[in-house]
Structures are given as structure tokens and as C-alpha cells.
Amino acid sequence: MKIKFQLNGQPVEAEAPIDETLLDFLRNRLRITSVKKGCDLGECGTCTVLLNGKPVRSCLLLAVQIDGEDVTTIEGLSKDDNLNPIQEAFVKEYGFQCGFCTPGMILTTKALLDKNPDPSIEDIKIAFEGNLCRCTGYDQIIESVLRAAKLIKR
Template sequence: MIKIKFNLNGRSVETEVKPSTTLLDLLRYQLRITSVKRGCEVGECGACTVLLDGKPVNSCLILAARVDGRNIVTVEGLLKDSKLHPIQEAFIEEFAVQCGYCTPGVILTAKALLDINPNPTIAEIKDALSGNLCRCGAYHQIINAILKASEKIKTRT
């Protein structure tokens, strides 16, 4: 077993993992962070997306031991003072959630995009979301929600 210590949603976590444990398995099954979904497990669907040092990654492709000393954010970490993040609000308002399986990964990808590009075009949103599949086909609503979130964030800063 390998000892690791990392920051998860603003809190320090110390645990032990097998050398073969993926970040997906650590988060979802060991730490019970259930927003992190198991989909394809080969880096195709984006359901397992988390932010690693602010960048979206497929947690199914990363060994848990590699996150020692690093910073992980899941959708649970977007709440502030029990209030939803503006992206989460916009997803609700634009009905951008159907079954919800893709939603945590899509929201985290959107957050990473809006953090570096607060005013994205539709083409830039589509490009950012190219690694996140929605089996319900809610892409139109998802794009509208991200455009709305961009407006919300700008008016609050």
C-alpha cells in the first residue's frame, strides 16, 4: 500500500491506496464521493471528470498515488456556504440535466473553462466539452446553461 495526502474540496485527506488503484476508484469507492461516475473507464466519456490542480482530467486514467500533494475538486466542492455555484444554478434553470449521469463531469469541465475564459463562444464551449459525452443528448441545454453561467459569474464579480 502507498500512503498519500492530498487536498480534496478544500480539506486535507490522508489515506492508503494500492499501486493499481485509480483516482476514480479512490474517490468513488474508497472516499464515497459519488458524483464521480464510472462510465467507459478508458477516457472516452468524461463521466469521471474531476479537477486536478484546476484542470479537468479523466480520473479513470490516473493512478491515485499520483495525486499525492495535489489539489482535487469534485462537484461536491463547488458549494459555498451551502449555496450552489452559479454554474449549478444555471444548469437547473436551463433544464440542462436529464438522467444526470454526465452532469458532474460536464459542470467541472465548464468551471475549468469559465475560470480561464469567462466569456466563451459557443464554439469554445463545444470544444471544451469534446471529452464529455451526454447519452441523453442534452447538449443544447448544456450549452445554454454554460452561457447563462458565464453571465451570472460576470454580474457577481
């Protein structure tokens, strides 16, 4: 099925097989490999994308479902060679180690801060319920989100 959608602010037209998840479509056809395949069951959060600004699991959507919608992956965050303040904060606070969960973590941060520019630690924990990190123990990720909030406000 032919689909048209916005990907990181750019219009995209592509052929999407109806039995393909958005995750496989992004990775295998559009070569957006920042969207990771972790559990493929909606539990780990590494395949997070923003659908109309909200974090969702691309492994639990069919590619054909995004026809006419707006999708953001981490490629949509940095402008030219400049990091987005959220990316900057994750670098400064060591908010990642192996990096596998990081695109999902940063997109989840973006959705949270767009809605709530001044989140409490509890707000952050709720937003990150479905994003697993096996390296950091989460403290640095929470610090990164708090720092990102400060950077964006400045």
C-alpha cells in the same frame, strides 16, 4: 502507499493501493460517488475531476499520482446549502436529464469559465469534446454554460 492531497480545499491523508485508479479510489474508499464510472477508458467524461484546476479523467490516473496535488469534485463547488452559479444555470436551463454526466459537465464548465469567462459557442464545444451526454442533445448544456458565464459576471 500513503498519500496526502487537497480534496475540495480540505487536506486528506489516506492509504491508496498502487494498482487503483483515482476513480476507484474516490468512489470506493472516500465514498465520493458523484465521480461516475462510465466507460473507464477516458472517452465519456463522467469521471471528470479537476486536478490543479484542470479537467482530467480520474479513470486514467493512478490514485498515488495525486500525492501532493489539488483535486476538486463537484462537492467542492457549492458552499453550505447554496448552489454554485454554474449549478444554478444548469438547473435553470434544464442542462441535464438523467444526471449521470452532470458532475463532469459542471466541473468542465468551471475549468472553462475560470480560464475564459466569456466563451464563444465554439470554445464551449472544444472544452466539452470529451464529455458525452446521451439525453439532452447538448443544446441545453451549451445554454447552461452561457448562462453560468453571465451569472458569474454579475
